[in-house]
Amino acid sequence: SAVISQKPSRDICQRGTSLTIQCQVDSQVTMMFWYRQQPGQSLTLIATANQGSEATYESGFVIDKFPISRPNLTFSTLTVSNMSPEDSSIYLCSVRDLGAELFFGEGSRLTVL
Amino acid sequence: QQQVKQSPQSLIVQKGGIPIINCAYENTAFDYFPWYQQFPGKGPALLIAIRPDVSEKKEGRFTISFNKSAKQFSLHIMDSQPGDSATYFCAAAVMNYGGATNKLIFGTGTLLAVQP
Numbered sequence: 689s690a691v692i693s694q695k696p697s698r699d700i701c702q703r704g705t706s707l708t709i710q711c712q713v714d715s716q717v718t719m720m721f722w723y724r725q726q727p728g729q730s731l732t733l734i735a736t737a738n739q740g741s742e743a744t745y746e747s748g749f750v751i752d753k754f755p756i757s758r759p760n761l762t763f764s765t766l767t768v769s770n771m772s773p774e775d776s777s778i779y780l781c782s783v784r785d786l787g788a789e790l791f792f793g794e795g796s797r798l799t800v801l
Numbered sequence: 802q803q804q805v806k807q808s809p810q811s812l813i814v815q816k817g818g819i820p821i822i823n824c825a826y827e828n829t830a831f832d833y834f835p836w837y838q839q840f841p842g843k844g845p846a847l848l849i850a851i852r853p854d855v856s857e858k859k860e861g862r863f864t865i866s867f868n869k870s871a872k873q874f875s876l877h878i879m880d881s882q883p884g885d886s887a888t889y890f891c892a893a894a895v896m897n898y899g900g901a902t903n904k905l906i907f908g909t910g911t912l913l914a915v916q917p
Contacts, residue, residue, distance in 0.1 A: 730890065731907045780844055790905060792844035
């Protein structure tokens, strides 16, 4: 399975600021996804990161709030913009390898004060 | 129709017991059903997955039972150990052309505690 590295692993941010989370994979992968896991909750798909084009967002998530980049087949970023305490969550990068299974990174734990 | 309903929310068993976690779905287009295990402070890890063409799949102490007509599937953990204490998520997806999963729809999770 692919090795997925996320940075930062955790951060504490002030309301109104923005934070960019990086996801690096050790091999080329077909698809990359960003999920959100609110405290004690399940995982919700934010968007599919498309290489070289705009991300595909799920209902309830918009590009202005969660801009995503994917410049190549091994790297993606998720920015959480104009943060509020409701954005405090774990943000997870997920990738699909050639075997079709989905794998997750360790997550980035964000606390907004 | 896109939901996956998971129960129970939490579960406590004694070491050696067989915890069973159940999931149900509505969307008959779902054809890939994985289970994930998540330890505190870690990302979810793929545990085992099943396709609807089989009724059971076993990997080590973990078994998935699948009932296509009832649209239900469950995870059984044989001879459970304290190290199995974690949150378990079921999920479902539609396999697109080429056999690659697209987006997973996750259940709400089950917090399992295995007491020594």
